[in-house]
Amino acid sequence: MVIRRLLEQMGNEVIAPLRPSQRTLDLGVRYSPEFACLPYKLVTGTYIESLERGADTILTSGGVGPCRAGLYAPMHEAILKDLGYDFEIIIIEPPSRGIGDIYRKLQKLNADKLSWLALLGLVREGWAKVKALDDLERLSHYVRPREIEKRSTTRVYQKTLSWMAEANSIKEIKEAHEAGVAALKGIPQDPERDILKIGIVGEIYVVLEPSANLELEEILGELGAEVDRSIFLTGWTMDNAVADAMRLTGGRSVKRAAKEYLPEMIGGHGQDSIGHTIIYAKDGFDGVIQLSPFTCIPEIVAMSILPKVSKDYDIPVLSIVLDEQTGKAGLTTRVEAFVDLLYRRRRQRLEAGI
Numbered sequence: 093m094v095i096r097r098l099l100e101q102m103g104n105e106v107i108a109p110l111r112p113s114q115r116t117l118d119l120g121v122r123y124s125p126e127f128a129c130l131p132y133k134l135v136t137g138t139y140i141e142s143l144e145r146g147a148d149t150i151l152t153s154g155g156v157g158p159c160r161a162g163l164y165a166p167m168h169e170a171i172l173k174d175l176g177y178d179f180e181i182i183i184i185e186p187p188s189r190g191i192g193d194i195y196r197k198l199q200k201l202n203a204d205k206l207s208w209l210a211l212l213g214l215v216r217e218g219w220a221k222v223k224a225l226d227d228l229e230r231l232s233h234y235v236r237p238r239e240i241e242k243r244s245t246t247r248v249y250q251k252t253l254s255w256m257a258e259a260n261s262i263k264e265i266k267e268a269h270e271a272g273v274a275a276l277k278g279i280p281q282d283p284e285r286d287i288l289k290i291g292i293v294g295e296i297y298v299v300l301e302p303s304a305n306l307e308l309e310e311i312l313g314e315l316g317a318e319v320d321r322s323i324f325l326t327g328w329t330m331d332n333a334v335a336d337a338m339r340l341t342g343g344r345s346v347k348r349a350a351k352e353y354l355p356e357m358i359g360g361h362g363q364d365s366i367g368h369t370i371i372y373a374k375d376g377f378d379g380v381i382q383l384s385p386f387t388c389i390p391e392i393v394a395m396s397i398l399p400k401v402s403k404d405y406d407i408p409v410l411s412i413v414l415d416e417q418t419g420k421a422g423l424t425t426r427v428e429a430f431v432d433l434l435y436r437r438r439r440q441r442l443e444a445g446i
């Protein structure tokens with residue numbers, strides 16, 4: 093919703109991508125290479141649906157590092173043009189590839205020729221909204237396992253998102269955020285409940301996109317686990333845009349934590365999955381879930397190291413591989429078993445006085 097508003101204010105007609113559905117995935121699977129990772133397939137399907145709805149330009153991000161993300165855009169362009177779609181693709185590369193390139197592309201998108209001051213104002217507004225959205229989501233993670241009426245948090249949280257979508261100035265964003273916080277805090281909760289703390293690590297797309305991880309955060313919350321997601325948009329932007337532009341290493345403490353096990357950046361979030369798991373263990377979390385798209389090389393590497401981390405730091409880790417065959421019932425069963433194990437482990441440790 094933030095990028096949409098920014099582009100609209102610059103004078104573009106925006107066709108925002110729909111929430112990925114089974115049709116999106118079916119289209120993606122049909123028109124992607126068989127061994128492409130799940131995010132690639134979902135993005136293929138999303139592009140096709142957007143082009144069917146009239147889009148003539150695709151705006152996407154590029155990528156660096158030794159994983160396939162940097163090749164996504166040229167591959168999508170070639171495949172979709174081969175299918176007969178007529179469109180232009182604008183790829184925003186990370187700032188370390190050159191600020192000049194970003195400047196030229198922004199000029200192209202700035203159809204109404206807004207001044208740099210006006211653009212800066214819109215970016216400030218967008219950043220305020222992203223921060224408020226992340227904050228509301230974090231609060232929903234806290235409230236959900238404590239809710240008395242099942243699904244009340246999810247209902248209220250959806251409402252807060254619609255308030256945020258309608259907020260179009262810093263003042264309105266502040267008001268919508270405050271109303272959202274009050275609504276979430278107002279949900280009747282059981283303060284005595286025995287709550288587990290589970291960290292979620294893994295590849296960014298499947299960690300952030302609920303339709304790709306089959307609403308894992310809701311499943312866990314409703315089973316009585318407070319979720320801490322290792323990736324939020326605000327943190328990701330600071331690490332990958334701001335720190336990158338200033339030639340700093342984003343997420344330094346995470347990379348330092350992972351160093352003993354994986355000293356190299358291997359693309360995607362493989363190194364971060366290790367570092368975050370160690371930090372969660374040190375912070376006393378009950379367990380960690382790693383989300384990995386099928387065939388994702390960085391997460392496969394992390395998956396081969398995580399058993400050692402789990403043993404060394406005495407923290408249970410469940411690795412879940414997601415692809416087009418993954419169903420919600422099967423995922424829920426695995427997660428229920430993991431949550432049972434964590435409760436049993438907590439009881440045993442309490443009895444043993446650990």
Ligand code: SF4
Nearest residue numbers: 129159160161360388
């Ligand atoms: S990190 Fe993994 S899932 Fe993401 S683009 Fe790279 S290989 Fe694909």
